[in-house]
Amino acid sequence: MRALTWAGGTDVIVTDVPEPVPGTGQVLVEVAYAGLCGTDLHICSGEHPRARPGQIIGHEIVGTVAQSAEGIAAGTAVVVDPLVACGACPTCLADRPQTCERLRLIGIDFPGGAASHVAVDADRLIPVRGQANLRNLAFAEPLAVAVRAVRRSGLQDGQNVLVVGGGPIGVAIAAYARNRGAGRVVLAEPSPVRREFAAALGITTVVDATGLRAEVVFDAAAHSVVADLITDVTAPGGTAVIVGVYGSPQPFNLQAVTFNELSVVGTRVYSRRDIAEATELISSGRFDPEPFLTRTVELEEAPEAIVELRRGVGVKVLVRSSQ
Template sequence: MRDTPPPPRTMKALLLHGREDLRLTERPVPAPGPGEVLLAVGSVGVCGSDRHFFSEGRASSDVMTEPFVMGHEFGGRIAAVGAGVDPARIGERVSVEPLVPCGACRSCARGAYNVCPTQRFHGVPGAEGALQEYVAVPARNAFPVPDAISDAAAAMVEPISVSLWASERGEITIGDSVLVTGGGPIGLFALQVARARGAGRVVLVEPQPSRRETAAGFGAETAASLDEVTGEFDVLMECTGVQAVRHDGCGHVRPGGRAVFVGVGAQDAGVPMPSVIEREVDIRGVMRYRFTWPVVIEGLAAGRFRADELVSRTLPLEEAHRAWTEPLTGADVKTIIRVGS
């Protein structure tokens, strides 16, 4: 156990009260329950789903019904532990997996906890997120990170995990050709994961020149649109959720290949059915991740994944509202909210 001061009685928290209504509030610091740790939050990544909650009051099937704290990409330092947790963990730097499954359903029993129908997810309605100074999380969801990994990178274990699980769904292996559509954080991590898994040709499609330049630095060919892409691919990693991109991207998958839909986009979307059926293209969805945290942390520590280069802006919690009211330009990639020192 490191020499860590006890947590204070109150803290600052950024609550979303409704559409476009963020308020910085003073509230009590929670006490960790049995099997939980109290995290002094370090850095929090802002995700596209956070933007949807702010502007629409919902993200995919998660609907806001009362004020809540966003922030599901996060890490920090353990400040206190609940009953049943080793006190030696106090002071430990961790990255947190926000998905909390029930552990008892059929999906959980077969290891597919990411599709647990009653799962909770820190940062969406029903489970407190990390845009506050302290948050209590299950101890088993807090994974130690070495000092070689920055606080920002510890927060980005979450989006890298999305990309890693997408690559698992796509069964990317040595020599595969991979088409990635979208040069946001998920797409840029998807290409890094594909390269780490031994993919041969990796092409990233993104209209923003600076994002294409970043992708090229990660070892990908780049194109501004699908119209510029030639050839067929073993795997499509569709990270935009844009209907036209999803539709046209499927046409670039080889017979017997895999189209992996990562970006959510509209509630209903079409695909080119003749192309999919006649060429037996497998379409696979991606629901978050499972068993990814140790792999991603090891990859960051070994330099296989580069996260810090994607950070375009860092804001203190007191100015976090700017992440929504002053959005990044299309050329920028990632906003990090710095909560703790």
């Protein structure tokens, strides 16, 4: 089969690879769409510490079961939960697999979904109930990150929200927080293209968060400037949620945390509950991902799409893996 692979350095190619053969407890999925995101860009720039040349990328996967297996009938529409936890470390045993000490990911540690087929452990599949719009459901995985971030924030009805960082995750957090009953929602983002995208969804945008205050603040940028700013923009008694992943430790104003009685919350990817909820939100029509899906390309066009994503063109690119 054809697959989108990272060949090393900054080379991304579509090449022939053997079609996967499901192992014990696995299901073969015919991939409909695989989303590309910032993690894929890191892999394809040689910046991800675990990825190895030859890796089939793509962890935002939706498709249908190719062959009945493990109690799941052929033709069932499924969203793939790409997180693979060890199941044995203390955090896994405490039912927190998303913080597993040895957490691995389909598309980094295992062959990904930017191909016609992918073999997946049966417990990584979320069957879709009712009518399935597979293209829209390709956004379930990134939406799950937003669902978990908002859940971890403890957002209450009417609370004002500030999101710093206007990438797909930041905008999804802003949109989902609004759906969950937030008061005023503001998104801070220096890029005019990203601000324009968020504004088209009815989200209030600003260039810089300096001088603003909100009860709940989401750091979706993971930039040192934001680390310096976040305790200033979180209202006394409020909650700051760190969503973006910093590449190195950052200075943080712990005095402000104490004096203003701030809560600082970390959030890592999502739990099974979160991605299942994201799947239901989309399949039920309660969250419309269509505006986020700015481009769909065929598998053979995907390397060029990655070049454009590096240039900041588009929001979410989907790779159509099967006809």
